[in-house]
Amino acid sequence: TIDIDEQKVAEAALRESEHSLQQLIDAVPVLIWCLSPEGNPTYFNKQMVEYGGVLIDELGSSEADRFDAVVRTIIHPQDAVAVRHAVEAAVRTGQGFSLRHRLRRSDGVYRWVDARAEPMRNDEGKIVRWYGVCLDIDAQMHAEDALRQSEQNLQQLVDALPIHIWSWTPAGKLAYVNKRSLEDLGLSKANFEDTVKVAETLVHPEDAPEVLRISANCLRTGDPFIMRYRRRWKDGGYRWIEGRCEPLHDRDGTILHWYQVSIDID
Numbered sequence: 001t002i003d004i005d006e007q008k009v010a011e012a013a014l015r016e017s018e019h020s021l022q023q024l025i026d027a028v029p030v031l032i033w034c035l036s037p038e039g040n041p042t043y044f045n046k047q048m049v050e051y052g053g054v055l056i057d058e059l060g061s062s063e064a065d066r067f068d069a070v071v072r073t074i075i076h077p078q079d080a081v082a083v084r085h086a087v088e089a090a091v092r093t094g095q096g097f098s099l100r101h102r103l104r105r106s107d108g109v110y111r112w113v114d115a116r117a118e119p120m121r122n123d124e125g126k127i128v129r130w131y132g133v134c135l136d137i138d139a140q141m142h143a144e145d146a147l148r149q150s151e152q153n154l155q156q157l158v159d160a161l162p163i164h165i166w167s168w169t170p171a172g173k174l175a176y177v178n179k180r181s182l183e184d185l186g187l188s189k190a191n192f193e194d195t196v197k198v199a200e201t202l203v204h205p206e207d208a209p210e211v212l213r214i215s216a217n218c219l220r221t222g223d224p225f226i227m228r229y230r231r232r233w234k235d236g237g238y239r240w241i242e243g244r245c246e247p248l249h250d251r252d253g254t255i256l257h258w259y260q261v262s263i264d265i266d
Helices: 005-027 046-052 064-074 077-093 138-160 179-185 193-202 206-221
Strands: 031-035 041-044 097-104 111-121 128-136 164-168 174-177 225-232 238-249 256-263
Touching: 031 046, 041 046, 041 064, 046 097, 046 164, 064 077, 077 097, 077 111, 097 179, 111 138, 164 179, 193 206, 193 225, 206 225, 225 256
Parallel strands: none
Antiparallel strands: 031 041, 031 128, 097 111, 111 128, 164 174, 164 256, 225 238, 238 256
């Protein structure tokens, strides 16, 4: 008869530790999964099972079958190729991967997730398992799409307005010129470095000195710019415009940008 009391106590403590770890893995609000060294699924945590509505054992008897089943059943068809390439590249290079793709939820709805995986290596440096997580970013993706659409609509509006819209940095460097300005002035792009270059290139020689004087004063004092002067058009002729420039301040009063509109009053 051999006394194994300490061994049994240690085994019980190990089981309790494993149980606590499993509860933690199942409770964290992220989808956790494991892949074999070859990149095939071997484990889904409880959140992943509930999210996708499938058990790991239901995806096939072999690990290779499981990977194909995952791609086929819970990955959006349009993202399947990207997911395959990401896993294959990771297995080939031994480098972790990160990509955004759509994952089918148990109700059949596809939602965007941010998937990331890193390899776990043994003492010899050999990969023994891949650990991965998926974070639901569907709301973020839709918000980004809405922001891009809003920016596109604003850009279309700015380009369609029958006025010239420019923006300048606080130091007087030209930062933006709208499409209407480029078309009317016959420019391929806004390649002017500062107010002096703009005045030399586009402002009538008789008006340029006063435009430069007022511009420099505005940059120094932060006062708005309002002036009527002649600007050269794409046909080489000069037309009278009224230019107005206002500074945009942050909460501390620091100038972030200057915004200018020029209206043809010829």
